């Protein structure tokens with residue numbers, strides 16, 4: 001039996017696809033190179049933008065045509081946020097879809113595989129029709145052959161930023177049992193993983209009530225979990241820990257202190273600011289101010305002077321004035337992000353911002369986005385250039401696609417480096433000197449495996 005996945009959207013979808021992939025492999029299924037001859041095709045979808053949904057509808061039409069041509073199969077499964085948002089109506093708009101598997105119903109996946117194995121794909125699954133299954137975390141999100149792995153620790157979001165569909169499609173926040181998180185980390189270490197990223201839509205609002213390692217009951221918050229994870233990793237194969245995405249309003253001084261105290265936490269933090277104007281931050285319902293954000297940046301940098309910061313910036317929100325844009329540009333100049341994901345506002349049906357007055361015209365949105373991108377490029381170049389000549393530690397991730405005699409590695413500050421090297425270095429931590437820059441990628445002349453890691 002063979003399967004083919006197409007994954008759209010965020011890291012949570014990538015992690016969940018990796019978990020489903022593992023379920024297939026453990027059942028003896030093999031990955032197919034494409035959907036053409038596969039027995040099962042799964043589209044793990046994203047609803048954040050209308051364009052992402054339109055792309056999936058286009059792919060579904062192509063798979064519907066393939067099914068007609070083949071006369072049988074593949075079993076077509078739609079998973080992820082679109083499945084959660086549209087539910088069974090998806091089947092009405094595309095009858096070729098066999099199963100719609102919402103984000104809270106992934107536990108039915110083995111039943112779908114069983115149905116395909118028994119040639120009864122498309123038949124109903126033995127689930128009570130009125131039961132909405134609860135979200136269940138998979139036990140592992142290992143991607144075959146990778147040295148970095150996501151470890152989801154929470155799911156959903158309670159924040160309702162006015163432009164965002166996520167709370168509607170991913171539901172309220174649910175935190176994962178810390179014992180299961182630690183068990184996954186142990187498993188990943190045994191399978192050769194060297195770096196993990198704790199993942200959640202709003203990762204630092206993690207909150208577990210009940211027993212956890214070291215306490216028979218109580219409340220475990222994000223900093224407490226970070227301590228447990230750091231202790232679990234200590235002395236083991238997993239040497240680097242990251243987390244994503246941290247919400248500025250939930251970044252506590254204790255979290256910053258734990259990061260600073262444990263060298264396993266990489267010196268990089270993605271802290272989405274979205275905007276630099278207090279009026280727009282309030283309209284976005286972000287629940288922090290520009291001053292609070294800048295205060296956080298100062299606190300993080302004072303605790304970890306060598307840390308790099310990255311962010312998300314959304315321009316062209318309804319009502320944004322030229323002055324508001326200047327505030328964003330000045331916040332960028334004050335903070336100097338290593339990189340940023342920059343985008344302009346796209347109204348999304350079902351969100352609070354959809355009906356807001358003061359929409360900005362497409363041309364002006366693009367022009368403003370262009371200014372933000374141009375400034376970010378300057379900052380990226382400036383920050384990277386300031387690192388030339390410095391020593392850095394990096395995890396070797398693979399062989400360069402352009403040159404088989406070169407490896408590609410990532411520093412703990414999330415910078416990419418290319419250096420001469422062979423496959424024997426892949427999966428090792430190495431030390432190097434950042435001696436040159438090509439685009440945004442560093443070059444190093446030599447690379448040495450870190451002591452104790454050969």
Ligand code: SF4
Pocket residue numbers: 157158159160161164165166167201202247
């Ligand atoms: S914090 Fe805001 S932007 Fe992030 S997932 Fe929640 S609602 Fe969306």
